[in-house]
Amino acid sequence: MDLLRLSTAGSVDDGKSTLIGRLLYDTRSILDDQLEAVEDASRRRGEGYVNLALLTDGLRAEREQNITIDVAYRYFATPRRKFIIADTPGHIQYTRNMVTGASTAELAIVLVDARKGVLTQSKRHGFISSLLGIPHMLVAVNKMDLVDWSEDVYESIVDAFGSFAQRLGIDALTFIPISALHGDNVVTKSANMSWYAGSTLLHHLEHVNLGADRNLVDFRFPVQHVIRPDQDYRGYAGRIASGTIRPGEEVLVLPSGHTTHVRSVDTFDGPLTEGFAGDSVVLTTEDELDISRGDMIVRPLNLPTVGQELDATICWTSTEPMKPGTQYWLRHTTREVQAFISRVVYRIDVDTLHREPSSGFELNDIGRVHLTTSFPVFFDQYQLNRETGGFVLVDPHSNNTVAAGMIRGLVPQRERLTAGRREEMRRASPNVVWEGWNISLQEREVRNRHQAAVLWFTGLPGSGKTTIARATERRLFAEPCQTMLLDGDQVRHGLNGDLGFTAEDRAENIRRVGEMAALFFRQGCITLCTFVSPFRVDRDRARALIPEGRFIEVFVDTPLEECQRRDPKGLYARAKRGEISHMTGISSPYEAPESPELRVDTVGRDVDTIVEEIVRGLRARGIVPGAG
Amino acid sequence: MTLDRRSHLHQLESESILVMREVTAQFERPVLLFSGGKDSILLVHLARKAFWPGRIPFPLVHIDTGHNFPETLEFRDRLVERLGLDLHVGSVQASIESGRVDEEPGPNPSRNRLQTVTLLDTLAELRADAALGGGRRDEEKARAKERFFSHRDRFGQWDPKNQRPELWHLFNGRKNPGEHFRVFPLANWTEGDVWQYIAAEEIEMPSLYFSHKREVVEREGLLLARSPWNHLLDGERWEERVVRFRTIGDATCTGATTSRASTPEEITVEVLSSRVTERGSRHDDRHSEAAMEDRKKQGYF
Ligand SMILES: Nc1nc2c(ncn2[C@@H]2O[C@H](COP(=O)(O)OP(=O)(O)O)[C@@H](O)[C@H]2O)c(=O)[nH]1
Numbered sequence: 001m002d003l004l005r006l007s008t009a010g011s012v013d014d015g016k017s018t019l020i021g022r023l024l025y026d027t028r029s030i031l032d033d034q035l036e037a038v039e040d041a042s043r044r045r046g047e048g049y050v051n052l053a054l055l056t057d058g059l060r061a062e063r064e065q066n067i068t069i070d071v072a073y074r075y076f077a078t079p080r081r082k083f084i085i086a087d088t089p090g091h092i093q094y095t096r097n098m099v100t101g102a103s104t105a106e107l108a109i110v111l112v113d114a115r116k117g118v119l120t121q122s123k124r125h126g127f128i129s130s131l132l133g134i135p136h137m138l139v140a141v142n143k144m145d146l147v148d149w150s151e152d153v154y155e156s157i158v159d160a161f162g163s164f165a166q167r168l169g170i171d172a173l174t175f176i177p178i179s180a181l182h183g184d185n186v187v188t189k190s191a192n193m194s195w196y197a198g199s200t201l202l203h204h205l206e207h208v209n210l211g212a213d214r215n216l217v218d219f220r221f222p223v224q225h226v227i228r229p230d231q232d233y234r235g236y237a238g239r240i241a242s243g244t245i246r247p248g249e250e251v252l253v254l255p256s257g258h259t260t261h262v263r264s265v266d267t268f269d270g271p272l273t274e275g276f277a278g279d280s281v282v283l284t285t286e287d288e289l290d291i292s293r294g295d296m297i298v299r300p301l302n303l304p305t306v307g308q309e310l311d312a313t314i315c316w317t318s319t320e321p322m323k324p325g326t327q328y329w330l331r332h333t334t335r336e337v338q339a340f341i342s343r344v345v346y347r348i349d350v351d352t353l354h355r356e357p358s359s360g361f362e363l364n365d366i367g368r369v370h371l372t373t374s375f376p377v378f379f380d381q382y383q384l385n386r387e388t389g390g391f392v393l394v395d396p397h398s399n400n401t402v403a404a405g406m407i408r409g410l411v412p413q414r415e416r417l418t419a420g421r422r423e424e425m426r427r428a429s430p431n432v433v434w435e436g437w438n439i440s441l442q443e444r445e446v447r448n449r450h451q452a453a454v455l456w457f458t459g460l461p462g463s464g465k466t467t468i469a470r471a472t473e474r475r476l477f478a479e480p481c482q483t484m485l486l487d488g489d490q491v492r493h494g495l496n497g498d499l500g501f502t503a504e505d506r507a508e509n510i511r512r513v514g515e516m517a518a519l520f521f522r523q524g525c526i527t528l529c530t531f532v533s534p535f536r537v538d539r540d541r542a543r544a545l546i547p548e549g550r551f552i553e554v555f556v557d558t559p560l561e562e563c564q565r566r567d568p569k570g571l572y573a574r575a576k577r578g579e580i581s582h583m584t585g586i587s588s589p590y591e592a593p594e595s596p597e598l599r600v601d602t603v604g605r606d607v608d609t610i611v612e613e614i615v616r617g618l619r620a621r622g623i624v625p626g627a628g
Numbered sequence: 629m630t631l632d633r634r635s636h637l638h639q640l641e642s643e644s645i646l647v648m649r650e651v652t653a654q655f656e657r658p659v660l661l662f663s664g665g666k667d668s669i670l671l672v673h674l675a676r677k678a679f680w681p682g683r684i685p686f687p688l689v690h691i692d693t694g695h696n697f698p699e700t701l702e703f704r705d706r707l708v709e710r711l712g713l714d715l716h717v718g719s720v721q722a723s724i725e726s727g728r729v730d731e732e733p734g735p736n737p738s739r740n741r742l743q744t745v746t747l748l749d750t751l752a753e754l755r756a757d758a759a760l761g762g763g764r765r766d767e768e769k770a771r772a773k774e775r776f777f778s779h780r781d782r783f784g785q786w787d788p789k790n791q792r793p794e795l796w797h798l799f800n801g802r803k804n805p806g807e808h809f810r811v812f813p814l815a816n817w818t819e820g821d822v823w824q825y826i827a828a829e830e831i832e833m834p835s836l837y838f839s840h841k842r843e844v845v846e847r848e849g850l851l852l853a854r855s856p857w858n859h860l861l862d863g864e865r866w867e868e869r870v871v872r873f874r875t876i877g878d879a880t881c882t883g884a885t886t887s888r889a890s891t892p893e894e895i896t897v898e899v900l901s902s903r904v905t906e907r908g909s910r911h912d913d914r915h916s917e918a919a920m921e922d923r924k925k926q927g928y929f
Contacts (some may be wrong), residue, residue, distance in 0.1 A: 073815075
């Protein structure tokens, strides 16, 4: 028997309670005394039938009794599987509860009333489920008895919800037409809908593939507790958040960066040959290191992101509104750090999915924010790893959990706070100095016998950037220098494969290249970048990442007429025929550098001469040794 | 024994261990509430696993109503000795004698309600900031919304309107001085899971759980065991039946059920095909539908 955690949400009267009651009843999970109580209650309410909805104390009953509306957990089992249902109401004022219920669910049941079609409520639940990374979604089209078991009605709901789901990028989507009241297609197949060839709802729940939300690739072990019964044993207790680990494997400890090897993966029932995501174990290591709660053990070649400026989607769960700029505790894996919300990017209207400006969130608001933390946190993107991508915020005064967050990544460099502004905002929290690079640039340069630099070649399409840069790299490599050449075509396929050619995407393209160049620079390379990069701001942003004097802008200054005449890729011809919009130099501007470090003429000169001119320029600046 | 990794029991075990380790990390003076029943025996078993090869880092607290079955106390003492645990007993009898509470009037007084005071006194005495309990969400409707980490105010009270949302497996144990937490590592277990696990792990359980002969009296649909505290009412008489207990609590209000199940496996089968909830065999829960919710608000575990 294995275990499936699911969430259900529905608005009043969609039939959610009836459906859950039906599942419990038909799987014989309801016992006589419970059933008796329900029969009594049904009779008292003057209902002519046993109202299964009363079994789960539905929303209405809770309202009547004035009990807090909350997430209720229900349990049932079949011989194949145990099920845990997180049962939540679907109204907008219960978004917080839906988010809570969804956080551990592997499957979401979205209820749709066949008579009403796809309403806002169902979409909201769909959106929250996808936001919380629930891997499977099941849309139960209920009350089919009231639409004469019509296939057309069902199909139109499948179409409507299907296209909505596509926009959200939900792909594991299943539809089942049911009547919760009469039991059709819940546990037993319906005789009324012979046109439906799929499985019943329970059959689907019993057979859906489990563990789809488990990340088995990235080993992450947040240390929960150190176990030290005597001088000879020191073990790190925790639950493997993702990935797998075997004795003998090399591991790295964050934040210290120390490496060691795993000696054993221990449990009360004996050591394991391999620990898996979800196992609660005790790791011992070959070397005695100073490891404590809140540290994370990972593999040296597969690190999480480490940072203090988080870009996240959050849901506000407290009746106290958000106070941007004030201190909260941020709980993430087994770590707790101080944090403040440095920027509210936008609020999402969960009904229309529109983004709207906001200065702060209130209960049930969902949106995107930037957070700054007092110490680095080690995380993965929530969509890749729910265990290391989720966090909560706790109010230090009320101690309440005020927000649930899903990390999208680090705040993009260009949007980070300026140092001054950050200092100002961080006054209340301990100041933190970024850890430097493990091996300093200076050490690398001593070994390389030359300095690192970024040569940024800019110029019109067809100006000769690539030809010159390639020849220059060859020449430097022979010197010998450590070199690397980045050009548009390489990064367009991999790193920037997600980007198109809108103005925004072009800017992002250049930003990423700049970051990448900075990494190669740190590694000691003379890094040659050839990008049209027509806008000064973009080039200046890349320049800002590199120390003064090491960013060499090389302006390949070929006149437009000459470029058009050469047209090595036929781009100008195509632009002229109107096949390319935003062609730099033709329909989109090129902002020539005002004071490039190097400017080269290409008209009537051969490549070797130009290369020698550039290398002389590098010698003159002390980047490459030898007389300038 | 090692459970199949994909099995629900393995996942429940791992989750419970995670919760217990979180308790030692977030609290200074946690205790484990030991009732003598299967759930608290299971808690002890899981705590051994959670901290092995270290010792269980918190003491056991038993609230003794003075109406316990002798088998319960014997089992408790043996368990404590075998595992070298620390045990604190809070006595309801002592609370009555010191005037903290009054015995219920009537011929068959139950001390179930009284034990809340003794419990809170004992927790205060130990300066406990977290109390682990064996409560499960499937036991009762009012428990379905219970958290793993359940906040209690200064008076030990549970405020259903002020429960913290619990997401993923991130538990918020922050509190003000004087407040404490109840923690329920078994929240997601059902009675069936508990017995399947007991069978798989071969955990020793008190004999009361297994089928045996006993003198009982049938009252309001419950089979109450003969004991020094249960007195016959007019027209009642003791009769011998083959029974077992599904829960073990105060002898004055815990009913036995007719059963021939004498091993954990047989009990598992019985529980999975049972038609009555385990709390249906408790007198105290039958008083009113909202009985449990009320007692929880006052600090009952
Ligand atoms: N005809 C019909 N009525 C249904 C069906 N499912 C639920 N209902 C009725 O719809 C009403 C609301 O159901 P309930 O389960 O309480 O909805 P909830 O508010 O989503 O929990 C009740 O009167 C149910 O009997 C169905 O499949 N067919």
